[in-house]
Amino acid sequence: MAGTATLPLAGDGSARFLPWVIGLMVFLAALATGAGFAIDAALIRWDEGLRGTLTVQLPPPVAGGPLAQASVDQALAVLRGTGGVTAATALDPQAEVRLLQPWLGDAVEAGQLPLPVLIDVQRAETANVDLADLTRRLADIVPGATVETHGAWLEQLFQVALLIEVAAGVVVALIGAAAVLTVIFTTRTGLMIHRPIVDLLHLMGASDNYIARQFQWHAFRLGLRGGIIGLVPALLAFGAVKFVAARGGTGAADLAPELHLPVLAWVLMALLPPAMGLVGLMTARLTVLRTLARMP
Amino acid sequence: MIRLENVAMRYGRGPEVLQDVDFELAAGSFYFLTGPSGAGKTTLLRLLFLSERPTRGQIWLLGKNMASVSRAELPALRRQIGVVFQEFRLLDHLSALDNVALPLRVAGTPESVIQEHVVDLLRWVGLEDHLSARPSTLSGGQQQRVAIARAIITRPGLLLADEPTGNVDDTIALRLLYLFEELNRLGTTVVIATHNASLIERFGYPTIHLRDGRVTMRPGTGRKG
Numbered sequence: 001m002a003g004t005a006t007l008p009l010a011g012d013g014s015a016r017f018l019p020w021v022i023g024l025m026v027f028l029a030a031l032a033t034g035a036g037f038a039i040d041a042a043l044i045r046w047d048e049g050l051r052g053t054l055t056v057q058l059p060p061p062v063a064g065g066p067l068a069q070a071s072v073d074q075a076l077a078v079l080r081g082t083g084g085v086t087a088a089t090a091l092d093p094q095a096e097v098r099l100l101q102p103w104l105g106d107a108v109e110a111g112q113l114p115l116p117v118l119i120d121v122q123r124a125e126t127a128n129v130d131l132a133d134l135t136r137r138l139a140d141i142v143p144g145a146t147v148e149t150h151g152a153w154l155e156q157l158f159q160v161a162l163l164i165e166v167a168a169g170v171v172v173a174l175i176g177a178a179a180v181l182t183v184i185f186t187t188r189t190g191l192m193i194h195r196p197i198v199d200l201l202h203l204m205g206a207s208d209n210y211i212a213r214q215f216q217w218h219a220f221r222l223g224l225r226g227g228i229i230g231l232v233p234a235l236l237a238f239g240a241v242k243f244v245a246a247r248g249g250t251g252a253a254d255l256a257p258e259l260h261l262p263v264l265a266w267v268l269m270a271l272l273p274p275a276m277g278l279v280g281l282m283t284a285r286l287t288v289l290r291t292l293a294r295m296p
Numbered sequence: 297m298i299r300l301e302n303v304a305m306r307y308g309r310g311p312e313v314l315q316d317v318d319f320e321l322a323a324g325s326f327y328f329l330t331g332p333s334g335a336g337k338t339t340l341l342r343l344l345f346l347s348e349r350p351t352r353g354q355i356w357l358l359g360k361n362m363a364s365v366s367r368a369e370l371p372a373l374r375r376q377i378g379v380v381f382q383e384f385r386l387l388d389h390l391s392a393l394d395n396v397a398l399p400l401r402v403a404g405t406p407e408s409v410i411q412e413h414v415v416d417l418l419r420w421v422g423l424e425d426h427l428s429a430r431p432s433t434l435s436g437g438q439q440q441r442v443a444i445a446r447a448i449i450t451r452p453g454l455l456l457a458d459e460p461t462g463n464v465d466d467t468i469a470l471r472l473l474y475l476f477e478e479l480n481r482l483g484t485t486v487v488i489a490t491h492n493a494s495l496i497e498r499f500g501y502p503t504i505h506l507r508d509g510r511v512t513m514r515p516g517t518g519r520k521g
Binding site for chain 1: 348367374376379
């Protein structure tokens with residue numbers, strides 16, 4: 001028998017429930033971490049995709065019917081003649097319909113809707129396009145024409161994403177605090193249960209460190225086991241989201257966000273079980289040392 | 297070696313269970329501790345094995361004044377004191393071998409040394425066939441021998457025993473006393489709390505007599521048999 005197993009801690013009731021409590025915490029922490037990173041990665045991709053891009057929207061005539069192709073060509077000519085614009089392409093109306101189909105479903109015939117003509121405009125990143133002047137010139141050709149830089153809604157999205165990331169961080173911090181409190185409670189309970197043995201060990205000349213070591217490694221094992229218990233279903237949940245998003249098709253699956261997590265996110269999630277072990281180890285050690293310091 | 301000066305002890309706000317205790321025991325001496333139940337024998341032993349601190353007075357143990365010993369110094373000091381508890385206090389989740397090995401493990405002794413010494417000692421106390429036995433499967437006398445082996449495995453400078461012959465027949469009681477004498481001859485100071493008047497008379501060692509929390513020292517009468 002190794003010298004670090006004098007106290008029968010493995011038989012405590014706390015040893016049975018603590019891994020499951022920590023497992024639940026790690027499951028939530030992994031979801032919060034993954035969600036935070038997924039949102040951040042999605043925003044970066046959107047930002048990269050839309051940087052240097054403008055979208056011109058030419059509304060259909062108020063009187064009804066499709067917009068005249070001549071007006072579209074005129075607008076394209078204005079755009080292509082504008083300094084800094086490198087390309088201007090009208091979106092295929094069929095493509096617009098396909099984009100709307102998942103949202104509207106089969107009950108509505110998207111092709112019959114009075115859809116605006118969308119023009120995708122590429123500009124040099126360093127170019128300074130006078131958007132007000134461009135909008136005015138386009139509106140002269142097609143009344144109600146607008147130029148969208150995407151900056152405003154991207155900015156709002158970034159703010160929302162930042163809030164979500166901060167909330168995820170707070171959730172992880174709260175979970176960490178809850179884990180610390182749980183380990184403190186469990187360790188104090190263990191000390192109370194095994195008080196006669198702790199007293200005996202003291203009388204034999206055991207140092208506080210000797211006794212603390214037994215509690216700390218016990219807590220480390222429970223934290224690590226709990227971490228693994230929580231991480232496995234979290235990874236399965238991410239796998240399920242990725243599978244649903246990748247499967248595509250029609251309906252809700254098309255609306256599921258593409259899950260793309262950076263390597264750092266996977267590393268951080270993989271570190272959750274050992275981190276929980278270390279939290280357990282340090283918390284148990286400090287709790288035992290503080291409690292024993294009050295004993296004779 | 298052991299000196300108590302005006303030592304008193306009370307628990308909480310209760311009455312003093314020890315009052316103005318004064319005595320000195322030379323290093324390597326052998327003493328019986330006697331007195332009626334409730335006289336304060338266990339309390340005196342608790343002070344000597346550093347489980348309690350006196351409410352007043354001074355205690356010198358193993359050359360140190362306990363009043364000036366910090367908490368951090370206590371473990372090293374306690375390792376020089378072997379204790380046989382009246383109720384044995386063996387750990388039932390450990391084998392007899394591991395119970396006896398405990399003081400060595402606490403002191404950080406290498407495992408190879410532990411195995412050798414513990415097996416030797418358990419053989420010496422007649423328990424070589426019970427190395428792996430759990431205390432609950434042993435008889436009262438066998439448990440007592442495990443407790444004694446645990447107390448002496450570190451060759452302590454001071455051995456304190458609280459009624460070590462209380463649960464055994466006269467033959468085993470005699471054997472235990474011979475064991476303590478053997479240890480005493482190796483230099484250990486021995487203090488044995490007992491009610492067994494015949495043993496006290498037979499071995500004839502000096503006695504610390506306690507009555508109503510006060511101590512009277514009685515000289516030895518010499519060995520009779």
